Amino acid sequence: MTTAEKYVTAAYCAxxxxxxxxxxxxxxxxxxxxxxxxxxxxxxxxxxxxERETISVG
Amino acid sequence: xxxxxxxxxVSLPALATASLVxxxxxxxxxxxxxxxxxxxxxxxxxxxxxxxxxxxxxxCFAGGAWKALVHxxxxxxxxxxxxxxxxHQGVIFGxxxxxxxxxxxxxxxxxxxxxxxxQLVLFLVLFLFYCAYFMLRYSVDAGPQRANFxxxxxxxxxxxxxxxxxxxxxxxxxxxxxxxxxxxxxxxGWMLAAYCVAQVAVLxxxxxxxxxxLAGKRIDLRLRELRLA
Numbered sequence: 001m002t003t004a005e006k007y008v009t010a011a012y013c014a015x016x017x018x019x020x021x022x023x024x025x026x027x028x029x030x031x032x033x034x035x036x037x038x039x040x041x042x043x044x045x046x047x048x049x050x051e052r053e054t055i056s057v058g
Numbered sequence: 059x060x061x062x063x064x065x066x067x068v069s070l071p072a073l074a075t076a077s078l079v080x081x082x083x084x085x086x087x088x089x090x091x092x093x094x095x096x097x098x099x100x101x102x103x104x105x106x107x108x109x110x111x112x113x114x115x116x117x118c119f120a121g122g123a124w125k126a127l128v129h130x131x132x133x134x135x136x137x138x139x140x141x142x143x144x145x146h147q148g149v150i151f152g153x154x155x156x157x158x159x160x161x162x163x164x165x166x167x168x169x170x171x172x173x174x175x176x177q178l179v180l181f182l183v184l185f186l187f188y189c190a191y192f193m194l195r196y197s198v199d200a201g202p203q204r205a206n207f208x209x210x211x212x213x214x215x216x217x218x219x220x221x222x223x224x225x226x227x228x229x230x231x232x233x234x235x236x237x238x239x240x241x242x243x244x245x246x247g248w249m250l251a252a253y254c255v256a257q258v259a260v261l262x263x264x265x266x267x268x269x270x271x272l273a274g275k276r277i278d279l280r281l282r283e284l285r286l287a
Contacts, residue, residue: 004101004165011104011161012085015111018154019263026270033277040284 070273073266080259087252095249101165106253108158110260111151112181116219118148118264119188123216126209138205139279141212143272145191147264152185180222187215 001009088106095102122144129137159178160170172178191211198204243250 002100004099007161007165008101008103011158012107014157014161015107015154018150018157019267022150022267023270026267026274029274029278033274033281036281037277040281 070266070269073262073269077259077263077266080255080262084252084256084259087248087255092248092252098166101162104158104162104165106256107260108155108162109253110257111158112155113257114260114264115148115151115155116223117261118144118151118268119184119212119219120216122148122188122212126212129205129209130213133202135205138209139275140272141209142195143268143275145188145212146271147268149185149188149192150267151260151264152181152188155181156185177222180218184215184218184222187218191215 084106088103092103092106094100122141125137125141125144128134129141159181163172163178164170191208194211195204195208198207243253245253
């Protein structure tokens with residue numbers, strides 16, 4: 001492999017690596033959002049039920 | 059509750075597939091079809107993605123400025139978020155321009171960086187200007203004030219784009235190559251075809267990443283609003 005080939009490979013690998021890191025970061029963020037949605041789904045209805053129990057009727 | 063949702067004509071999976079196909083095609087053309095450059099030899103192959111990424115970074119910054127203008131004009135919260143994501147994309151692609159440019163400079167000129175080159179320094183100024191956008195944005199609490207500050211800043215930055223682009227054309231002496239002149243590109247045949255495919259590929263890739271990030275940001279915002287509701 002010549003010096004020019006090594007540098008060209010390095011340039012394209014750098015582009016690939018940056019895009020890959022970006023996609024991984026976005027994927028991690030989407031995972032966090034998914035967990036938060038799950039958490040909201042679990043806690044949401046319970047909280048609503050709790051509120052209904054404390055309301056005095058009549 | 060403020061809605062930041064906006065429907066798009068092209069679906070994300072279709073965009074992702076198009077990005078993959080176009081980038082693969084561009085790489086195949088660059089490495090297996092395009093002949094070696096008579097002057098620079100094999101190292102000239104960096105050009106196809108370096109220049110495409112540079113134009114994409116300019117497009118992202120210009121898109122961010124356009125959305126900023128829309129925000130200031132119509133007070134649309136969706137435009138603020140879109141402007142932010144476009145500027146973020148521009149900074150990522152700007153970093154790639156600097157990385158690939160430095161590698162190419164090392165092969166061609168024997169230096170990683172030359173402070174005497176207006177084109178390089180002006181692009182760095184543009185890049186740092188938009189890096190500072192995030193410092194401004196996150197130093198102000200979320201709300202209309204932050205959106206307005208960010209929009210005005212993004213709009214100011216757009217002035218630097220033509221300055222950066224025209225720097226090598228107005229410079230008296232330079233070693234940075236000029237490939238696009240008033241009479242057209244300085245290359246043709248497979249080289250031009252490969253460049254065009256690479257340019258479209260990088261633009262589609264950038265738009266795909268923009269849409270993915272925007273979708274994430276919108277979900278994040280809606281979740282916060284749901285928690286507060």
